[in-house]
Amino acid sequence: MANITIDEKVCKGCGLCANACPKNVISLSKHRMNANGYFVAEKVNPQNCIGCAFCAIMCPDCAIEVEK
Amino acid sequence: MSKILLHGTEAICEGAIRNGCRAFFGYPITPQNEVPEYMSVYMPKVGGVFVQAESEVAAINMVYGAGGAGVRAMTSSSSPGVSLKQEGISYIACARIPCVVVNIMRAGPGLGGILPAQGDYFQATKGGGHGDYHLIVLAPSSVQEACDFTYRAFDLSDKYRVPAMILADGMIGQLMEPVELPPMRPLSDIPKKDWATDGGYGEDRRVLNSLIIKPEELEPHVNELKKTYDLIAENEKLCEKYMTEDAEIILTAYGTVARICKSAANILRKQGIRAGVIRPITLYPFPSEAFSEAAETAEAFLSVELSLGQMIEDVRLAVNGKKPVYFYGRTGGNVMDEEEVVKAAKNALLKVRAGE
Amino acid sequence: MAKVFTKTKMLTDVHMHYCPGCTHGIVHRLVAESIEELGLQDKAIGIAPVGCAVFAYDYFNCDMQEAAHGRAPAVATGIKRCLPDRLVFVYQGDGDLASIGMAETVHAAARGEHITIIFINNSIYGMTGGQMAPTTLIGQKATTCQNGRDPAVNGYPIRVCELLATLDAPYYIERVSTQDVKHVLAAKKAIKKALRFQAEGRGYSFVEVLVSCPTNWHMKPVEALRFMAEETSRTFPLGVFRDKSEGREEK
Numbered sequence A: 001m002a003n004i005t006i007d008e009k010v011c012k013g014c015g016l017c018a019n020a021c022p023k024n025v026i027s028l029s030k031h032r033m034n035a036n037g038y039f040v041a042e043k044v045n046p047q048n049c050i051g052c053a054f055c056a057i058m059c060p061d062c063a064i065e066v067e068k
Numbered sequence B: 001m002s003k004i005l006l007h008g009t010e011a012i013c014e015g016a017i018r019n020g021c022r023a024f025f026g027y028p029i030t031p032q033n034e035v036p037e038y039m040s041v042y043m044p045k046v047g048g049v050f051v052q053a054e055s056e057v058a059a060i061n062m063v064y065g066a067g068g069a070g071v072r073a074m075t076s077s078s079s080p081g082v083s084l085k086q087e088g089i090s091y092i093a094c095a096r097i098p099c100v101v102v103n104i105m106r107a108g109p110g111l112g113g114i115l116p117a118q119g120d121y122f123q124a125t126k127g128g129g130h131g132d133y134h135l136i137v138l139a140p141s142s143v144q145e146a147c148d149f150t151y152r153a154f155d156l157s158d159k160y161r162v163p164a165m166i167l168a169d170g171m172i173g174q175l176m177e178p179v180e181l182p183p184m185r186p187l188s189d190i191p192k193k194d195w196a197t198d199g200g201y202g203e204d205r206r207v208l209n210s211l212i213i214k215p216e217e218l219e220p221h222v223n224e225l226k227k228t229y230d231l232i233a234e235n236e237k238l239c240e241k242y243m244t245e246d247a248e249i250i251l252t253a254y255g256t257v258a259r260i261c262k263s264a265a266n267i268l269r270k271q272g273i274r275a276g277v278i279r280p281i282t283l284y285p286f287p288s289e290a291f292s293e294a295a296e297t298a299e300a301f302l303s304v305e306l307s308l309g310q311m312i313e314d315v316r317l318a319v320n321g322k323k324p325v326y327f328y329g330r331t332g333g334n335v336m337d338e339e340e341v342v343k344a345a346k347n348a349l350l351k352v353r354a355g356e
Numbered sequence C: 001m002a003k004v005f006t007k008t009k010m011l012t013d014v015h016m017h018y019c020p021g022c023t024h025g026i027v028h029r030l031v032a033e034s035i036e037e038l039g040l041q042d043k044a045i046g047i048a049p050v051g052c053a054v055f056a057y058d059y060f061n062c063d064m065q066e067a068a069h070g071r072a073p074a075v076a077t078g079i080k081r082c083l084p085d086r087l088v089f090v091y092q093g094d095g096d097l098a099s100i101g102m103a104e105t106v107h108a109a110a111r112g113e114h115i116t117i118i119f120i121n122n123s124i125y126g127m128t129g130g131q132m133a134p135t136t137l138i139g140q141k142a143t144t145c146q147n148g149r150d151p152a153v154n155g156y157p158i159r160v161c162e163l164l165a166t167l168d169a170p171y172y173i174e175r176v177s178t179q180d181v182k183h184v185l186a187a188k189k190a191i192k193k194a195l196r197f198q199a200e201g202r203g204y205s206f207v208e209v210l211v212s213c214p215t216n217w218h219m220k221p222v223e224a225l226r227f228m229a230e231e232t233s234r235t236f237p238l239g240v241f242r243d244k245s246e247g248r249e250e251k
Helices: A016-020 A054-058 B010-019 B032-047 B055-070 B079-095 B121-125 B142-159 B170-174 B215-236 B256-270 B289-297 B309-318 B340-354 C024-037 C051-061 C072-082 C094-100 C102-111 C161-165 C181-199 C221-235
Strands: A003-006 A026-033 A039-043 A064-067 B004-008 B021-026 B049-052 B072-077 B100-105 B136-138 B166-168 B176-177 B239-242 B249-252 B275-280 B282-284 B300-305 B327-329 C003-005 C044-048 C063-066 C086-095 C116-121 C173-175 C206-212 C239-241
Touching: A016 A054, A016 C221, A054 A064, A054 C181, A054 C239, A064 C181, B004 B010, B004 B142, B004 C044, B010 B021, B010 B032, B010 B072, B010 B100, B010 B142, B010 B166, B010 B170, B010 B176, B021 B032, B021 C072, B032 B049, B049 B055, B049 C072, B055 B079, B055 B289, B055 C063, B055 C072, B055 C102, B072 B079, B072 B142, B079 B100, B079 B121, B100 B170, B121 B282, B136 B142, B136 C072, B142 B170, B142 B176, B142 B215, B166 B170, B170 B309, B239 B256, B239 B289, B249 B256, B249 B289, B249 B340, B256 B275, B256 B300, B256 C044, B256 C206, B275 B289, B289 B309, B289 C206, B300 B309, B309 B327, B327 B340, C003 C102, C024 C051, C024 C086, C024 C116, C044 C051, C044 C072, C051 C063, C051 C086, C051 C116, C072 C086, C072 C102, C072 C116, C086 C094, C086 C181, C094 C102, C094 C116, C102 C161, C116 C181, C116 C221, C161 C173, C161 C206, C161 C239, C173 C181, C173 C221, C181 C206, C206 C221
Parallel strands: B021 B049, B021 B072, B072 B100, B100 B166, B136 B166, B249 B275, B249 B300, B300 B327, C044 C063, C044 C086, C086 C116, C116 C206, C173 C206
Antiparallel strands: A003 A064, A026 A039, A064 C003, B004 B176, B136 B282, B239 B275, C173 C239
């Protein structure tokens, strides 16, 4: 069991998290934008998360918390 | 207390050390080399810091760091070196870091010459670097004052969080005179700084910064600086008046030149011309009132400077057209003698009486 | 479930202003985490540069001074000499450190100041809009060398780690990268080591971190990571250039 929480207010939609994720848990939204106009990162396959925190390690904005 | 014979630069160092200066950063340039040399020996003896920086630019930024960390810090240089420091001084003025900058002026412009001059008056009193700011500028005219004014500069700079400058010509720097040194002030006696970035405040962290990128924040900040300058002008103006009450002509000069003017005034008095001297001690804030008062009774003013005429602009502003203001100056490292000043004063009186 | 990754308290809650995908933010986090993990938060005083990281004083949760362009090592010298028991860290970009501030950089290193310098190399002037930096790669385009850096006109990029490694005083010099997870973890190790060495009173420590600039490289963030891995790190090879704790003087 593992889970990530993405702070969408802070997310800039750069996609470095999705690129780093080995399990395709994250993808950039094609529809949802935050107040700053960024298409935010969202969990598409949350059940696959292994809690490796690669996404958080690559996130330049400290927008991701990881639980395991 | 007994007096000891000291060099002007040494007196500056003693004034600093005795009022809690514990960090000095300098770079060699004539005619102030004795300041860093003296500090390299005596700073460590009082537990202070001495660094010979790689440039004047680095030295003033070391002052930024040390002063910002709450330590009484100083740097010294001479004209071309002080030009290099201007960037740092502007940042220091904006970030409101107290410190003392010593300028032992030499002749300019450019690399100029190494002999005494007063060509940095504009630079010292009008800001010097970019942006709206001022320094507190003190001009000693004896070795005793070189010590006392440096001592005082640290208190003024701390009190207002405005950098202070000792503006002395090369003569003051290189003169030897008897000096009575003030007692060594214990560091515990110096008020704590509740803004210093010395670490360990957690959430109440402190930041020293000169980037205020939002116009709605920068304008109030600059206005606050202006208020401080106004307050300094209200409280701290200093000048010496010498035989001004009945004077028909007022000679005005600062630093070494003021001493020459006093001699000239004495000679003029002996010849039946009532001359007096106003010697601004704080060049910023400029002691304007002394001039506006004297303008009520004197017939003319003569600004005597080792420059092409810089302080004369402030004298004219202070006299405000009430009486004519004349100029006599030497440059290039040449210093006038009292006879030259006597002649210039007589010429000035002739001119004013001829209605010129 | 237990939290295995949360934001360090050594960073404030202020949202960072960096462009999307710029890895400056990662380095901020690494520095902040390292300070917290070393238990040095009450000792830390940081110096922010001029350039993209100018607002770093808003992000690090400790006392900060903002220095003039290139002068951060001099400012740090002033602080550290007066307060030798504090942890003084400097954060500078390539224009700030290797161009306008090269004198301060070299001399602070030569004096062996007990400070830690984190040097961000993205081979471009970011804040001002993509001009050529002292670290711009041969052939790399910038707004002031629009056909790519030409050595005949613009000279060659400066390798700062290699240059500083010619000096006797530095205790630790390493170049790391933010190109992927593995390298970010290695960067963290280097930064933490550099800060620890300072805290242990060992001397001058310097970590150069390769960082991407998707905006001014005109690349997508992921593409920029690839550029760093394939191009930037060819001109600027990663590795330890000095580690006196291991008796390593030269690479």
